[in-house]
Amino acid sequence: MADSLICIEHVSKAYRRDSLQIPVLADIDLTIDTGEFIALMGPSGSGKTTLLNLLAGIDTPTKGRITIDRRVISSMRETELARWRADHIGFIFQLYNLIPVLTAFENVELPLLLTRLSRQERQAHVRTALAIVGLSDRADHYPRQLSGGQEQRVAIARAIVADPVILVADEPTGDLDARSAGEILDLLNRLNTEHHKTIVMVTHDPRAAARAHRMLHLDKGVLSVEEPAAALDRSRDGR
Amino acid sequence: MGIPLKYNLRNLVVRKVSTAMTVLGIALVVTVFLLVMSLAEGVTRTFATSVSSLNVVILRVGAGSDVNSFVSKDQHDAISTLEGLARGDDGQQLESPEQVVLINIPKRDGKRTNVIVRGVEPVAFKIRGDSVRIVEGRMFQTGTAEAIVSTRARDRFPELRLGGTAKAGSERWTIVGIFDAAGSPYDSEVWADLHNVQEQAHRTGGFSTVVARATDTAARDRLIAAIKGDQRIKLDALPESDYFDKQTVTAAPIKILAYFVAIIMAVGASFGAMNTMYAQVSARTREIATMRALGFSRMVILVSFVLESVVLGFLGGLAGAAIAFVAVHLFLTAPTGTNNFASFSEILFNFQLTPALIVSGVVFSLAMGLFGGLFPAARAARLKIINALREA
Numbered sequence: 001m002a003d004s005l006i007c008i009e010h011v012s013k014a015y016r017r018d019s020l021q022i023p024v025l026a027d028i029d030l031t032i033d034t035g036e037f038i039a040l041m042g043p044s045g046s047g048k049t050t051l052l053n054l055l056a057g058i059d060t061p062t063k064g065r066i067t068i069d070r071r072v073i074s075s076m077r078e079t080e081l082a083r084w085r086a087d088h089i090g091f092i093f094q095l096y097n098l099i100p101v102l103t104a105f106e107n108v109e110l111p112l113l114l115t116r117l118s119r120q121e122r123q124a125h126v127r128t129a130l131a132i133v134g135l136s137d138r139a140d141h142y143p144r145q146l147s148g149g150q151e152q153r154v155a156i157a158r159a160i161v162a163d164p165v166i167l168v169a170d171e172p173t174g175d176l177d178a179r180s181a182g183e184i185l186d187l188l189n190r191l192n193t194e195h196h197k198t199i200v201m202v203t204h205d206p207r208a209a210a211r212a213h214r215m216l217h218l219d220k221g222v223l224s225v226e227e228p229a230a231a232l233d234r235s236r237d238g239r
Numbered sequence: 240m241g242i243p244l245k246y247n248l249r250n251l252v253v254r255k256v257s258t259a260m261t262v263l264g265i266a267l268v269v270t271v272f273l274l275v276m277s278l279a280e281g282v283t284r285t286f287a288t289s290v291s292s293l294n295v296v297i298l299r300v301g302a303g304s305d306v307n308s309f310v311s312k313d314q315h316d317a318i319s320t321l322e323g324l325a326r327g328d329d330g331q332q333l334e335s336p337e338q339v340v341l342i343n344i345p346k347r348d349g350k351r352t353n354v355i356v357r358g359v360e361p362v363a364f365k366i367r368g369d370s371v372r373i374v375e376g377r378m379f380q381t382g383t384a385e386a387i388v389s390t391r392a393r394d395r396f397p398e399l400r401l402g403g404t405a406k407a408g409s410e411r412w413t414i415v416g417i418f419d420a421a422g423s424p425y426d427s428e429v430w431a432d433l434h435n436v437q438e439q440a441h442r443t444g445g446f447s448t449v450v451a452r453a454t455d456t457a458a459r460d461r462l463i464a465a466i467k468g469d470q471r472i473k474l475d476a477l478p479e480s481d482y483f484d485k486q487t488v489t490a491a492p493i494k495i496l497a498y499f500v501a502i503i504m505a506v507g508a509s510f511g512a513m514n515t516m517y518a519q520v521s522a523r524t525r526e527i528a529t530m531r532a533l534g535f536s537r538m539v540i541l542v543s544f545v546l547e548s549v550v551l552g553f554l555g556g557l558a559g560a561a562i563a564f565v566a567v568h569l570f571l572t573a574p575t576g577t578n579n580f581a582s583f584s585e586i587l588f589n590f591q592l593t594p595a596l597i598v599s600g601v602v603f604s605l606a607m608g609l610f611g612g613l614f615p616a617a618r619a620a621r622l623k624i625i626n627a628l629r630e631a
Contacts, residue, residue: 050625058532058624079536086534093628097529101249113243114534158533 004031005165005198006055011064011074013050013221024050026221028064034165037192037199039212046218048202049170055200056168057085069165086114090159090197094171096151098143104130104154105139111162129157132195133187149180156187160197167191169201173208185211241539242530247547250519251554257515258551264511265555265604266562268504273563273592273600274571275497280591282493285424293325293459294366294479297449297466302475304486305339305448306355310474312445317471323458324451327365333452335363338433340440342407344398354392355428356405356412358436366452371425376401376416379431384439386412386431390419391589405429410439422589424483450479505607508555512611516548520619527619528627537620544616545609552608556601563600567592 013025024047032038040048053059054066057073060081066074073084090111091097098107108129112122130136133153143151152172159167169188173181189211191197201212209215216223251258297318302308310318315336325333338358345351357363361381364371379385388399393414399405405412412431420426437443453459459478466476520527527540567590 053625056532058628082531082534082536085532091529091532093529095525097525097628099246099526099529101246101253106243106245110242110530111533113241 005034005036005069006030006032006200007065007067008051008055009065009067011054011061011066013047013054013059014062024221025054025061025218028221028223030216030223032198032200034198035192035196036214037188037212038201039209039215040200040202040218041204041206041209041215042218047221048218051218052168052170052200052202055166056089056091057081083114086111086162088165090162090164090167092152092155092159092167092169092172094174096143096148096155096175098151098154098158100143102142103139104135104141104143104146104157107143107154108157108161111158115162125161126157129161130154132160132191133157147180148176149183152176152180152184153187156184156191160191160195165198167197167199169199171202171204173203173205181205181208242535242543244546244550247543247550250523250547251550254519257518258554261512261515261551262555262558264508265552265607266558268501268508268607269556269559269600269604270562270566271504272497272501272603273560273596274566274590275493275500276596276599277563277567277590277592279493279497280593280596281589284591285422285426291366291368291370291452292456292478292480293453295451295453295459295462295466295476296479296482297451297474297476298482300473300475305337306341308339308447310336310446310449314472314474315446315449317469318449318451318466318474321462321465321469323453323462323465325454327362331362331365333362333366335360335366335450336433336446337363337448337450338436338440338442339447340410340436340442342405342410342429344396344405344407346395347397354396354399354405356386356410356436357425357428357430358433359430360433363430363450366450367420367425370421370423371418371430373416374419376414379415381432382434383432384412384435385415386429387416387418388414388429389426390417391426392429393417399429412439424486501603505603509607509611512548512551512608513615515551516544516612516615517618519547520544520615523619524622524627524630527622528624528630531622531624532628541616541620544619545612548612548616549605549608552604552606552611553601555607556604559604560597560600563592564597 008028008030011025011028012023014021014023016022028051040051042048050059054061055068057076061074064074065072069088071084073081076084099110102110105126108126109122112125117125127136127139130139133156135150135153135157138146138150138154143154146154167188172188173184176184185208188199188201192199201208203209296305297310298305298308299310319332319334327333340356340358341353342356343351343353373387374390376387379387386405388405392399393401399414401414401417403414405414412429418430451462453462463476463478466472466474531537531540571590
């Protein structure tokens with residue numbers, strides 16, 4: 001457990017609504033190793049996104065401890081956590097969440113503005129990231145000039161540009177047609193295998209989940225089933 | 240590094256209608272502020288244009304201005320014996336007894352107001368030097384009922400045209416020349432022959448004031464002390480610049496009005512900017528959450544939104560300054576007047592839109608933007624990421 005990249009110990013999360021405590025996650029224990037590709041499944045309201053938010057450092061647990069890359073993030077203060085996120089986490093959202101007034105290039109560059117890289121270095125990183133997602137020729141396009149699949153690829157380029165250890169993806173194919181979804185999943189697979197990114201993906205889609213090494217099931221806040229993905233062997237066989 | 244400014248600028252362009260309306264609101268406030276302030280500046284400038292630092296104005300003790308002052312002939316004779324008075328090229332002492340009377344005449348809009356008629360001897364022009372000079376027509380002749388008027392007075396009073404007659408009661412002066420007094424308070428006056436003015440106004444016992452030129456500043460101060468201390472004279476004396484400074488109180492109510500009107504309007508315009516920015520924070524909730532998730536701190540978000548609002552204010556300030564500039568240089572070129580409470584007469588001046596005023600107008604607009612943006616920006620910075628990410 002000590003060598004795991006992500007270590008979640010006895011984590012509970014409850015939200016307060018007026019005087020009511022609404023439990024979302026109950027005593028979760030989970031470890032994820034470097035280079036794993038995890039699919040997090042479960043019905044709506046089961047706490048998938050909450051768990052994802054906790055390990056991405058945009059929410060804090062009510063109880064328990066989260067250690068990532070040997071640092072306990074569950075006790076970090078707001079500003080420290082923001083800095084940590086910039087260094088360690090790449091976000092991929094269902095609705096891409098690109099900034100509409102910035103070009104693809106500028107959107108991808110955003111996370112690098114939080115680093116000490118020079119302008120030239122930033123430009124080089126952005127070009128590399130756009131090349132990885134196959135959108136070098138769309139650098140000057142605004143989000144409204146791109147298809148859904150292309151927007152999500154730009155969002156993925158933004159997620160990887162600062163070279164984070166972990167990519168968190170919340171329903172990354174949820175708003176895409178089957179073909180674009182397939183391309184995005186291929187891209188995630190490639191980032192996992194070729195670029196060794198650890199990926200935690202929330203999804204409703206069994207076909208998306210099949211791309212992962214491990215499938216985790218959350219139900220009513222309890223991590224109930226943990227099973228190896230059926231697709232794992234297939235992908236290892238190179239098919 | 241923070242969020243790039245182009246993010247804010249492009250957002251301003253994308254929502255051009257609401258940007259334009261907010262900018263216009265701020266621009267109008269700045270325009271009104273600048274116009275009223277340039278009125279006040281015009282008055283201040285008029286009084287600040289002193290003719291010479293060596294000139295001394297001599298008045299009755301307690302008289303606020305030459306209009307309600309009296310200097311007897313004996314007092315005048317005593318003054319002329321004092322040391323330190325400068326002499327002209329012809330050896331004549333540079334001290335000018337002057338008689339001031341008010342005439343009530345109609346302006347271009349038909350309303351009547353008081354204008355100063357100043358009776359002077361030729362020495363008065365030597366004391367004022369080049370700052371009072373004839374620009375049209377000729378000088379009045381001594382011993383006649385001829386007069387010269389300032390360019391501003393000519394522009395404001397139809398009777399005071401070249402060849403016209405300034406009349407009040409039984410008093411009559413024919414206008415034979417137009418003079419320019421370099422923007423000083425004399426630019427609001429009619430000048431005529433001293434003795435003629437005294438006769439027509441039935442004031443032959445003395446003068447309103449004596450204006451004297453000292454040889455140097457030390458002599459000026461000694462002269463002032465002598466006039467105040469001499470038992471024969473017992474008059475008040477002060478440098479001409481101080482005399483006019485005291486009259487700049489006329490500008491004070493205008494300035495107060497400018498600030499009062501501007502502050503009330505500015506509060507309105509700030510709320511306009513605030514409304515725009517609140518709407519923007521609501522519309523961009525998910526963007527803000529995304530940037531926070533990427534690692535931008537609350538402070539960076541706050542600064543970014545405040546900056547956007549300040550840019551709005553800045554654009555409004557520039558537009559307002561441009562409108563005021565055009566208004567002053569194209570439409571408000573004619574001299575205007577206000578009551579000089581010290582002399583009960585009208586003081587004429589032009590709008591003075593100085594670079595310093597323009598800068599203050601723009602700074603004022605930045606303040607409106609800052610105030611308008613602060614609360615919406617604070618709301619943006621306080622957004623909880625997980626809630627905001629769920630916003631559509």
